[in-house]
Amino acid sequence: MLASLTVLYRGVLSSCNYSCGYCPFAKHQESAAERQADRRSLRRFTAWAQQQSDLALKLFFTPWGEALIRKHYQQALITLSQTAHIEKVVFQTNLSGRLDFLQQADKNKVALWVTYHPGEVALVDFLRQIDDLITQQIRFSVGVVGKPSHFAAITELRAALAPEIYLWVNAYRSRSRCYPYKPEQFFFLNQIDPLFNINAQDYQSLGKACLTGEQVISVDQHGTIRRCHFIDKKLGNIYQQDYRSVLIPRPCSRNHCQCHIGYVHMPERQLYPLFGDGVLERIPSSVSMS
Ligand code: SF4
Numbered sequence: 434m435l436a437s438l439t440v441l442y443r444g445v446l447s448s449c450n451y452s453c454g455y456c457p458f459a460k461h462q463e464s465a466a467e468r469q470a471d472r473r474s475l476r477r478f479t480a481w482a483q484q485q486s487d488l489a490l491k492l493f494f495t496p497w498g499e500a501l502i503r504k505h506y507q508q509a510l511i512t513l514s515q516t517a518h519i520e521k522v523v524f525q526t527n528l529s530g531r532l533d534f535l536q537q538a539d540k541n542k543v544a545l546w547v548t549y550h551p552g553e554v555a556l557v558d559f560l561r562q563i564d565d566l567i568t569q570q571i572r573f574s575v576g577v578v579g580k581p582s583h584f585a586a587i588t589e590l591r592a593a594l595a596p597e598i599y600l601w602v603n604a605y606r607s608r609s610r611c612y613p614y615k616p617e618q619f620f621f622l623n624q625i626d627p628l629f630n631i632n633a634q635d636y637q638s639l640g641k642a643c644l645t646g647e648q649v650i651s652v653d654q655h656g657t658i659r660r661c662h663f664i665d666k667k668l669g670n671i672y673q674q675d676y677r678s679v680l681i682p683r684p685c686s687r688n689h690c691q692c693h694i695g696y697v698h699m700p701e702r703q704l705y706p707l708f709g710d711g712v713l714e715r716i717p718s719s720v721s722m723s
């Protein structure tokens with residue numbers, strides 16, 4: 434019988450207050466109708482999660498854009514974190530918004546996957562936000578895209594962060610192809626993030642075991658279940674009573690897996706022991722954040 438489930442939620446929201454050159458959601462604005470639909474579907478998802486009281490739930494919000502500047506996502510984070518059977522609420526964020534709302538959340542359950550975007554925010558302002566998280570005792574990882582043009586900013590960021598704060602680096606990709614780093618560039622990024630090597634690979638995944646679709650699912654604004662964000666096949670819908678019957682082991686149907694939020698769930702990669710309780714927010718278990 435199903436006892437626990439991790440859900441990656443990605444709703445209608447597809448807007449951002451930043452304009453990163455490597456992102457399709459930069460400065461995009463939704464229409465009023467889309468924003469309303471986003472609010473409605475998030476409310477429905479929140480209610481659903483609260484109703485699954487026999488499941489230990491972990492929820493990971495991976496929006497197409499920045500969600501935590503929106504009141505309805507802030508409220509969802511607070512509500513979900515205060516729900517007894519919900520063990521964890523994680524958000525990907527650029528950390529640009531006010532953070533005082535976090536005071537109302539159950540901080541033991543909240544964690545943030547924070548991305549620093551050089552060029553979009555001054556380092557001093559970004560660090561002020563990081564200090565706020567530390568003061569509020571919120572768990573977080575910080576990361577950056579390893580674009581060669583970011584290297585100076587990455588050096589500054591690493592120097593400014595306390596050594597115990599894990600700084601991950603995502604390999605820069607163009608059309609899903611990893612940037613052809615020179616050995617010295619690779620060495621630099623590996624010194625910044627000792628786990629960079631893990632991200633800078635394409636893992637052959639076709640036919641291999643992956644816990645998505647069974648213990649981890651992706652859910653959209655309609656409640657549609659997909660095994661992960663990278664395979665479009667619909668498996669069912671969380672708003673149907675029998676949705677748990679579709680949660681079974683099945684091999685991956687995609688050639689490659691390239692993203693932490695995907696390959697981390699491949700048993701072959703052995704990344705659960707490495708990240709422990711920090712699988713979703715990307716904090717290796719050897720790192721203490723308190
Ligand atoms: S902060 Fe994130 S969502 Fe916003 S433009 Fe940059 S990469 Fe895209």
Ligand code: SF4
Pocket residue numbers: 638643644645660661662663664684685686687689690691694695696698699
């Ligand atoms: S290996 Fe990656 S692409 Fe394949 S099912 Fe798992 S998360 Fe999805």
